[in-house]
Amino acid sequence: MELAVETKDLSKTYKRGRILALKALDLQVPMGSAFGLLGPNGAGKSTLVKTLLTIVRASGGSATLLGVDFRRPEARRKVGYLPEGHRFPGYLTGAGVCEYFGRLAGLRGAELATQIKEKLELVGMSEWADVKISRYSKGMAQRVGLAQAMLGNPKLIFLDEPTDGVDPLGRQEIREVIKRLCRQGSTIFLNSHLLSEVEQVCDRVAIMHHGRILRQGSVREIIDAVTGGQGLLQVRFRTSPLDAGARQAVERHGAFTPADDGFLVNLPGPQAVTPLIDALRAARTEIFSVEPQHANLEEAFIRLIQQQSDQGVGGTR
Amino acid sequence: MQAFLAIVADTWRQSKQQWVFLILLVMLGAVTVTFAALTKVHDYGDGSDSRHSQTLLWLWQDAPEEFTREDHWEGVYSMVIAKQQGREEILRQKRKEQQKLKEEMISLSDEYSAAKKRNAPEAEIDAINERASALQKREAALVEETDRVNSQMLKEARAEVKRRSADISDLQKALEVTLAQVTTFLTILTMLGFVAAASGYFPGLIAQGSVDSVLARPVNRLQVFFGKYVGGLALISAALFACWLVLFITFGIKTGLWHWHFFSALPMTLLAAALLYAIVAWVGLMTRSTALSLVTGYFFYLVVDTAVHVMVTQAPNDPLFADWKWLVTMAEWVRYLFPNFRLMRESAEASVVNVPVFEAQPLIVAAAWLVILLVTAFRRFQRTDF
Numbered sequence: 228m229e230l231a232v233e234t235k236d237l238s239k240t241y242k243r244g245r246i247l248a249l250k251a252l253d254l255q256v257p258m259g260s261a262f263g264l265l266g267p268n269g270a271g272k273s274t275l276v277k278t279l280l281t282i283v284r285a286s287g288g289s290a291t292l293l294g295v296d297f298r299r300p301e302a303r304r305k306v307g308y309l310p311e312g313h314r315f316p317g318y319l320t321g322a323g324v325c326e327y328f329g330r331l332a333g334l335r336g337a338e339l340a341t342q343i344k345e346k347l348e349l350v351g352m353s354e355w356a357d358v359k360i361s362r363y364s365k366g367m368a369q370r371v372g373l374a375q376a377m378l379g380n381p382k383l384i385f386l387d388e389p390t391d392g393v394d395p396l397g398r399q400e401i402r403e404v405i406k407r408l409c410r411q412g413s414t415i416f417l418n419s420h421l422l423s424e425v426e427q428v429c430d431r432v433a434i435m436h437h438g439r440i441l442r443q444g445s446v447r448e449i450i451d452a453v454t455g456g457q458g459l460l461q462v463r464f465r466t467s468p469l470d471a472g473a474r475q476a477v478e479r480h481g482a483f484t485p486a487d488d489g490f491l492v493n494l495p496g497p498q499a500v501t502p503l504i505d506a507l508r509a510a511r512t513e514i515f516s517v518e519p520q521h522a523n524l525e526e527a528f529i530r531l532i533q534q535q536s537d538q539g540v541g542g543t544r
Numbered sequence: 545m546q547a548f549l550a551i552v553a554d555t556w557r558q559s560k561q562q563w564v565f566l567i568l569l570v571m572l573g574a575v576t577v578t579f580a581a582l583t584k585v586h587d588y589g590d591g592s593d594s595r596h597s598q599t600l601l602w603l604w605q606d607a608p609e610e611f612t613r614e615d616h617w618e619g620v621y622s623m624v625i626a627k628q629q630g631r632e633e634i635l636r637q638k639r640k641e642q643q644k645l646k647e648e649m650i651s652l653s654d655e656y657s658a659a660k661k662r663n664a665p666e667a668e669i670d671a672i673n674e675r676a677s678a679l680q681k682r683e684a685a686l687v688e689e690t691d692r693v694n695s696q697m698l699k700e701a702r703a704e705v706k707r708r709s710a711d712i713s714d715l716q717k718a719l720e721v722t723l724a725q726v727t728t729f730l731t732i733l734t735m736l737g738f739v740a741a742a743s744g745y746f747p748g749l750i751a752q753g754s755v756d757s758v759l760a761r762p763v764n765r766l767q768v769f770f771g772k773y774v775g776g777l778a779l780i781s782a783a784l785f786a787c788w789l790v791l792f793i794t795f796g797i798k799t800g801l802w803h804w805h806f807f808s809a810l811p812m813t814l815l816a817a818a819l820l821y822a823i824v825a826w827v828g829l830m831t832r833s834t835a836l837s838l839v840t841g842y843f844f845y846l847v848v849d850t851a852v853h854v855m856v857t858q859a860p861n862d863p864l865f866a867d868w869k870w871l872v873t874m875a876e877w878v879r880y881l882f883p884n885f886r887l888m889r890e891s892a893e894a895s896v897v898n899v900p901v902f903e904a905q906p907l908i909v910a911a912a913w914l915v916i917l918l919v920t921a922f923r924r925f926q927r928t929d930f
Binding site (some may be wrong): 241283310318323331332369 | 546547549550551553554557749751752753754755756757758760761762764927929
C-alpha cells in the first residue's frame with residue numbers, strides 16, 4: 228500500500244522533555260484516502276500536522292510525506308495546508324493571498340493565474356477575489372484559505388478545522404469540495420472535532436488522545452474495535468411516560484437520553500435488550516416500540532476516550 | 545529563489561500599505577523637493593575669478609549670508625585636516641596633563657587639611673601654599689598652551705585647506721555642503737520613520753496562523769527570514785535611491801557639476817537603516833511584540849545612540865568628565881563595542897564632502913553588529929516552534 232503520510236516513533240516534547248505532546252507516534256495514511264484525525268482538545272492533532280510540515284520541530288522519530296523525508300522542503304512541494312485559525316495578511320486581497328502562496332508553491336505566470344481563477348471559483352469566492360482579506364467574514368476567509376491550500380494541485384492536503392466559522396450551507400459546499408478533491412485522487416488529511424463531518428467525508432480515521440494514536444483504521448473498523456465487534460447498540464424505546472422507578476431501571480442498564488414519546492438508551496449489546504424490556508414491564512411501563520439504532524463514530528469516539536480516562540491512561544502533561 | 549522573491553515582493557507590498565511608510569515616503573519626497581527646487585545658483589558678479597564667482601543660495605535669498613556655504617565646507621574640511629594632523633591626540637595629551645595637575649592639587653589640598661588639623665608649624669603650611677601656587681601657575685600655563693596649540697593647529701589646517709582646495713570652485717564647495725546637509729536630513733528622517741514602519745514586520749510574520757501557511761510551503765526558513773528582511777529594506781532603499789537620483793540630476797542640471805561622490809553616502813545610509821531594522825527585527829523575533837520592538841528601536845536610536853555618541857566624542861576630551869576615570873576608559877572601548885548612528889551619519893556626510901580622511905571605524909562596528917544580530921535572530925527563527 229502506497230502511503231501519503233507515514234510516521235515512525237514520531238515524538239514532540241516541550242520544556243526539555245517535561246511535556247510530551249506526541250508520543251512515539253506511528254501513523255499510516257494511504258495514498259488517495261480521506262483521512263480524519265480525531266481527538267479531544269489538546270490531544271496533539273494540530274501539533275502532529277505542524278510537526279509533519281516542520282512548523283514545529285520534531286523531537287524524535289521519522290516521517291515521510293509522499294515518500295520524501297518530511298524535513299526536506301521538497302517533501303512539501305505537492306502538499307497543501309489550511310491551518311486552523313489562520314491569519315492571512317489583511318493587506319492582501321483574496322486573489323493576492325492565492326498569488327502569494329501560489330508563488331511559494333512554485334507556480335508562476337499563466338499557470339498561476341489560471342489556477343487562482345479556478346480555485347477561487349471552486350470555493351465560490353470569484354466575486355470577492357479583489358476585495359481585501361481584512362473585509363472578509365470568517366467563512367469567506369476560510370474559503371480563500373481552502374483555495375490557497377489547493378494551489379499547485381497538491382497530492383496531499385492537510386485541512387485543520389476547515390469548516391470552522393462557516394455557515395451550514397458553506398460547510399456543505401466545503402465538504403463537496405473535499406469529496407471532489409478525493410475523487411481527483413488527492414489525499415485529504417482532515418483534522419476536525421466535528422465527528423459527523425469526519426464520518427461524512429473520511430474513509431479512514433485515527434483517534435488521538437494525549438499525544439498517542441489510540442486507534443486507526445476505517446470508520447467501521449474503529450466502531451467495531453471500540454464496541455467489541457458487536458457495535459455499540461443504541462435502542463430507541465417508545466413508551467408511556469416513565470415514573471422514577473422505571474427511569475432508574477433504565478439507567479441501570481445503560482446511558483439514558485429522553486426523547487419524544489420515550490427515550491434512547493445505549494446498551495452494551497443486543498443481549499441487554501430483553502432484560503431491559505423485562506425491567507420496564509416490571510415497572511408497569513407500556514412499550515409501544517423498540518428500534519435499534521446504528522452506533523456512530525461519535526459514540527465510539529466518546530466511549531474510547533472514556534475508556535482511556537477510566538484506565539487512567541494519560542499524558543505527561 | 546522564486547519563494548525568496550515572493551516573500552520579498554510580499555513585504556514590499558506590505559510596506560506600501562502602511563500609512564507610516566507612506567508618511568515617511570512623503571516626508572523624504574518633501575525634503576528632496578525642498579532642496580532640489582528651492583536652491584538656486586547665485587552669481588557674485590563682483591569680478592572674482594571663475595572659481596569664486598558662484599555659490600548656492602535658497603531661492604528667497606538675494607545675497608549670501610556672512611558665513612557662506614563654501615565657508616562651511618572649508619570649516620568641515622579643516623576640522624578633518626586638523627584631525628589628520630593629530631590635533632585630537634595632542635589635545636587629549638594636554639588634557640591628561642591638566643588632569644594630572646588637578647590630581648596633584650587635590651592631594652595637596654588633603655595635605656594642607658592634615659597639616660592644619662595637627663597644628664603644623666607655620667613654615668610647613670607656607671611651604672604647602674607655595675607649592676599650590678606653583679601648581680596653579682603651571683595649570684594656567686598649560687590651559688593657555690592648549691588653547692594656543694589648538695588655535696594654531698586649526699589655523700594651519702585652514703591654511704592647508706586653502707592650499708589643497710585652490711582648484712575647487714566655490715560652487716563645487718557649496719554643492720558638496722548642500723548635498724551633505726540633505727544627506728543628514730534624509731538619514732534622520734529615514735531612521736525615525738523606518739523604525740515605526742519596520743517594527744511590525746517580524747512580529748507579524750511569526751504571528752500564530754500567519755507563519756504556518758508560509759512554512760508549510762516548499763521553502764526553508766532561511767528564505768523566509770531573509771526574504772522578510774530584504775523585503776523590508778527594499779522599499780526604503782528604492783525610495784532613498786530615488787531621492788538621491790533626483791537630487792543628483794537636479795543639482796547637476798542647475799550647477800553643471802555632477803558630483804558622483806554624493807552616491808557614496810547612500811550605502812552608508814542604507815547600512816544605518818539596515819542595522820536599525822536588524823535591531824527591531826531581533827527584538828520582534830525574541831518578544832513577538834510590535835510595541836516592544838518599536839519602543840526598543842526608538843530607545844536605541846534616540847537614547848542609547850546619544851549616550852554612546854557623548855561617550856565616544858566628549859568623554860575622552862571634555863574636562864567635565866575628567867573626574868570619572870572609569871568613564872573615560874569605558875568611552876575608549878565603547879567606540880569599538882557599540883554602533884553609533886551619528887558617527888555613521890557623519891561618515892556619510894564626510895564622504896559627500898569628499899574629505900581626505902574617511903572614518904570607516906563606525907561602519908565596521910555597524911557591519912559587525914548587523915551580522916551578529918541577523919545571525920542570532922535567524923538562529924532563533926530557525927529553532928522556534930510556531
